[in-house]
Amino acid sequence: MAGTALPGRLKWWSGDVTQIVRETPTASSLILNVPGWLGHRAGQHVDVRLTAEDGYQAVRSYSIASAPADEQLMLTIERLDDGEVSPYLVDDVRPGDPLEFLGPIGGYFVWEEEMGGPLLLIAGGSGVVPLRAMARQRALTGSDVPTRFLYSARTADALIYRSELNALAASDTHFQLVYTLTRSQPPGWTGYARRVDADMLREVAWSPEDNPAIYLCGPTPFVEAVSEQLVALGHNPTRIRIERFGPTGV
Amino acid sequence: MTNIISRGFRGRRQSPEEARRLPPGQYLTERFPVLSAGPTPHTPLTAWDFSVVAPNGRSKQWNWQEFQTLPRETITTDIHCVTRWSKFDTVWEGVSLDTLLAGFVEDGQFIMAFCDGGYTTNLPIADVIGGKTWIADTYDGQPLEAEHGGPARLLVPHLYFWKSAKWVRGLRLLTRDEPGFWENYGYHMYGDPWREQRYQGD
Ligand SMILES: Cc1cc2nc3c(=O)[nH]c(=O)nc-3n(C[C@H](O)[C@H](O)[C@H](O)COP(=O)(O)OP(=O)(O)OC[C@H]3O[C@@H](n4cnc5c(N)ncnc54)[C@H](O)[C@@H]3O)c2cc1C
Numbered sequence: 094m095a096g097t098a099l100p101g102r103l104k105w106w107s108g109d110v111t112q113i114v115r116e117t118p119t120a121s122s123l124i125l126n127v128p129g130w131l132g133h134r135a136g137q138h139v140d141v142r143l144t145a146e147d148g149y150q151a152v153r154s155y156s157i158a159s160a161p162a163d164e165q166l167m168l169t170i171e172r173l174d175d176g177e178v179s180p181y182l183v184d185d186v187r188p189g190d191p192l193e194f195l196g197p198i199g200g201y202f203v204w205e206e207e208m209g210g211p212l213l214l215i216a217g218g219s220g221v222v223p224l225r226a227m228a229r230q231r232a233l234t235g236s237d238v239p240t241r242f243l244y245s246a247r248t249a250d251a252l253i254y255r256s257e258l259n260a261l262a263a264s265d266t267h268f269q270l271v272y273t274l275t276r277s278q279p280p281g282w283t284g285y286a287r288r289v290d291a292d293m294l295r296e297v298a299w300s301p302e303d304n305p306a307i308y309l310c311g312p313t314p315f316v317e318a319v320s321e322q323l324v325a326l327g328h329n330p331t332r333i334r335i336e337r338f339g340p341t342g343v
Numbered sequence: 344m345t346n347i348i349s350r351g352f353r354g355r356r357q358s359p360e361e362a363r364r365l366p367p368g369q370y371l372t373e374r375f376p377v378l379s380a381g382p383t384p385h386t387p388l389t390a391w392d393f394s395v396v397a398p399n400g401r402s403k404q405w406n407w408q409e410f411q412t413l414p415r416e417t418i419t420t421d422i423h424c425v426t427r428w429s430k431f432d433t434v435w436e437g438v439s440l441d442t443l444l445a446g447f448v449e450d451g452q453f454i455m456a457f458c459d460g461g462y463t464t465n466l467p468i469a470d471v472i473g474g475k476t477w478i479a480d481t482y483d484g485q486p487l488e489a490e491h492g493g494p495a496r497l498l499v500p501h502l503y504f505w506k507s508a509k510w511v512r513g514l515r516l517l518t519r520d521e522p523g524f525w526e527n528y529g530y531h532m533y534g535d536p537w538r539e540q541r542y543q544g545d
């Protein structure tokens with residue numbers, strides 16, 4: 094596979110937050126105006142750097158939520174209550190604030206139409222962020238790659254981009270959207286109501302013979318469990334691209 | 344570029360001792376950093392072996408039993424992941440690359456570690472000999488879990504942890520440096536955390 098770094102593009106950028114969208118009770122999207130931004134590929138991330146008055150800095154990675162074809166860069170951050178960086182980004186940042194970040198980073202967990210289809214996107218929690226960029230890019234570029242999007246969250250409230258994803262699915266017969274809610278379900282819920290398991294994947298994940306390009310993103314225990322099941326079902330490990338958002342146990 | 348102050352950001356400070364042990368841009372975690380690009384392979388010990396291969400094809404191989412008879416060392420070390428996690432005082436057991444590369448160090452200037460799952464990473468020979476690197480098969484006194492690279496992984500604590508290739512199955516000696524997996528995707532060829540060599544061009 095070709096080297097995919099974009100020399101010259103990976104550097105520290107500064108952008109102003111132009112808009113903040115509250116996505117769920119615990120997640121916000123920051124929309125940024127970044128002068129000179131040279132673009133990215135769907136699935137890449139940036140390293141956001143916060144600097145305190147005395148020069149102390151903290152850096153964390155955040156996937157780019159916007160599609161390359163979007164005009165403005167967007168990040169979506171889920172707040173971890175005891176976190177150093179995410180509570181600040183979700184609760185303290187205001188429109189007009191500048192934000193520094195390094196990017197765009199990553200060349201493996203990226204989707205482009207040439208990857209071949211069909212496409213399978215599997216998200217756990219905030220792992221939906223880079224997959225939203227892929228789904229959006231696919232829609233904005235008029236790609237008709239048959240796509241299935243499986244999104245697992247704890248509750249309906251916790252689903253990020255829900256109405257946007259629903260609209261995508263409603264307007265495109267080649268885009269199938271499947272939710273599973275693992276903790277509680279609202280009355281009349283028609284999606285799945287359990288953790289992703291082999292039966293669910295057998296129903297949703299295409300057949301291994303279709304050789305889907307698979308993108309899997311979320312907390313480490315989630316992606317470990319799902320990828321093990323995909324491999325056990327016969328999916329080609331080299332077609333499974335994984336982004337792990339968090340640590341494992343102690 | 345001068346840093347922009349993040350209004351109202353305080354952050355979580357480390358103690359001065361911790362700060363001294365943390366390379367630039369890293370933060371301390373009690374958890375275990377995980378960075379890998381694909382599914383976790385599960386190679387049974389009966390199918391496992393470890394090879395060293397010279398450019399002219401000369402090679403040496405150990406199966407799991409043979410590997411277990413090699414001299415072992417216990418290593419306590421800090422580790423630094425390019426995703427910015429650092430973890431202090433991790434405890435491993437393994438076989439020094441000095442032992443495994445004996446008779447091969449003149450055969451190349453670089454090595455390419457190769458692994459189950461197709462992962463590779465490149466290192467200068469000078470960096471892996473001299474008691475600095477190991478093939479580790481226990482972590483914290485337990486057999487190394489597959490998720491963390493078991494049955495065995497490379498342990499190169501002085502470089503970013505992607506160089507400590509998980510599921511390692513052997514070392515190919517190279518006469519010229521070549522990029523491995525992450526290096527092909529824009530990560531640094533060498534990866535010194537103290538010089539913050541994360542990405543190409545750093
Ligand atoms: C490539 C990449 C892309 C990412 N993209 C996104 C994104 O788009 N949106 C997003 O919200 N986050 C994303 N993350 C996670 C993000 O980088 C931070 O880890 C997260 O925001 C927590 O940072 P913090 O400073 O708030 O918490 P910390 O102070 O780092 O940690 C606080 C506590 O939470 C635990 N913890 C840290 N991260 C997680 C996690 N993900 N899940 C569960 N527990 C955790 C820590 O072990 C610690 O106990 C991404 C991570 C990576 C590696």
